[in-house]
Amino acid sequence: MTVDLSPVQEYYKDKTIFITGASGFMGKVLLEKLLYSCHSLKEVIIICRPKRGKAPETRLEEMFKLPIFQRIKDERPEMLKKVTIYQGDVTFDQLGLSGESLKHVTANTNIVFHMAATLKLEGNLRDAIDMNLLGTRRALNVAKEMKQLEAFIHLSTAFCNCDQEVMYEKVYEFPHKPEDLMRLAEWMDVKTLDAITPDLLKPHPNTYTYSKRLAELLVRDHYESMPVIIARPSIVSPSAYEPVPGWVDNLNGPTGLMVGAGKGVIRSMLIDTRHLSEVIPVDYAINGLCVIPYQFAQLTERPAQVPVYNITCADHRKMQWGEVIEMSKEIGYRYPMEAGLWYPDGCITTNKLHHNINVVLFHWLPAYFIDFILLLLGQKRFMIRVQNRISVGLEVLQFFTMRAWFFKSDAYSSLWDMLNEADRKNFNMDMDPEETIPMYIESCVQGGRQYLMKESPDSLPRARLQLKLMYTLDRVCKMLIVGSLCYWTYGLVSRLLGV
DSSP: EEEEEEEHHHHHHEEEEEESTTTSSHHHHHHHHHHHTTTTEEEEEEEEETTTTHHHHHHHHHHSSSGGHHHHHHHHHGGGGEEEEEEEEESSSGEEEOHHHHHHHHHHHOOEEEEOOOOOTTTOOHHHHIIIIHHOOOOOOHHTTOTTEEEEEEEETTTTTTTTTBSSSSSSOOOOOOOHHHHHHHHOOOHHHHHHOOOOOOOTTHHHHHHHHHHHHHTTTTTTTTEEEEEEEEESSSSSSSSTTOOOOOHHHHHHHHHHHHTOOOOOOOOOOTSBEEEEEEHHHHHHHHHHHHHHHOOOOOSSSEEEEEEEOOOGGGHHHHHHHHHHHHHHHHHHOOSSSSSSOEEEOOOOHHHHHHHHHIIIIHHHHHHHHHHHTOOOEEEEHHHHHHHHHHHHHHHHSSSSOOOOOOOHHHHHHHHHHHHHSSSOOOOOOSSSSSHHHHHHHIIIIIIIOOOOOGGGGHHHHHHHHHHHHHHHHHHHHHHHHHHHHHHHHHHHHHH
């Protein structure tokens, strides 16, 4: 039976796609989307390293068991056979490929999506350079050998030019040269490199945005000889529609804050609630990535500068962080997490002193108390370790939550404008959907419960009862503390006045 293909689907017909980072959050969604919506493609090649004693083939089998691949199993199960997996790693020369595997990749690949990266904002510079900068160079070196290469899409981040007031869709110059930093990381020991890292990073807040900015320069320098493209998603949030609404598989970004606050573990955050939120649903970002090579192929004249896409939310769809937080709280109370540490009623402030006091009282003291009880009971302690991770994470995130961000995303908007009705249905990036923002936040909260915390919707009645009990306990404790303080103050004043 002949199936009518939309223009984008027709472009992918008989194409071979090579993906690095397919085991990551965005990588999984991209793999699923290509297999489902670009079903006329020839092959998808991914590389994966062994992890926790599991071979790449085993990891792929486990990946296919995730809920996001269910619609393919139901509707197009034959597409799973079009995935070829090789053991590989961007920290190795030739991406760890050799012999027949390398020959197959270079002889057949038409489109490369380079997505592999370390996302640890607090990571050390050596690892960031090895993964994000040297890893990009290794991917480019392999791509140079691809005889049928049509597009090399490098996944960057919208925040890599944080010294700019407005971030346009172009590559910004920087005093540091990628080659110099790669050589520096090769010969300098980790201790010395860590010592000079704070000075090297300025004005960047962390090694992630710094290494990503240098990687963009590296990709830009290959534009004359290769069809390279740069895509910059902002903060990627759970899916809006597909493969399943609200799907997420990591605690990075807003989802981690939502889950941490919902569990009562995060009790204080530094956020300027007046600033606009800057997030993009993962399916919107992935649909944009899928359309980029198609648009590039339609160009009659090669652009003078390397194409750059800021994959960000439309300005009219952005809300103030304060509105988002209040909305999330309200929805979170309707869909509470199970067995939280405390009632989810944290504090949002811009005052660092206020925040630090809250952290000591409501993060560290409970953590030490719980670990002390676990020690007495002979159980494994974990709360101090958890709070250490939360503390580092909140400190890194405050750079992004305490300032305003302004992006120009004309190139990304043009992707939607050029699509016909069939492709708009297949690759949805509609910034004026019928669904409202509260509906999307509701799916995010439910997705966090179901896919991250593994809490079934059937557990909601029990979770709501637990929430009521925690609310009562919270108010009783606060009344006791306030009453004790009033009694102590009254006694002190009485003694001072001689009453």
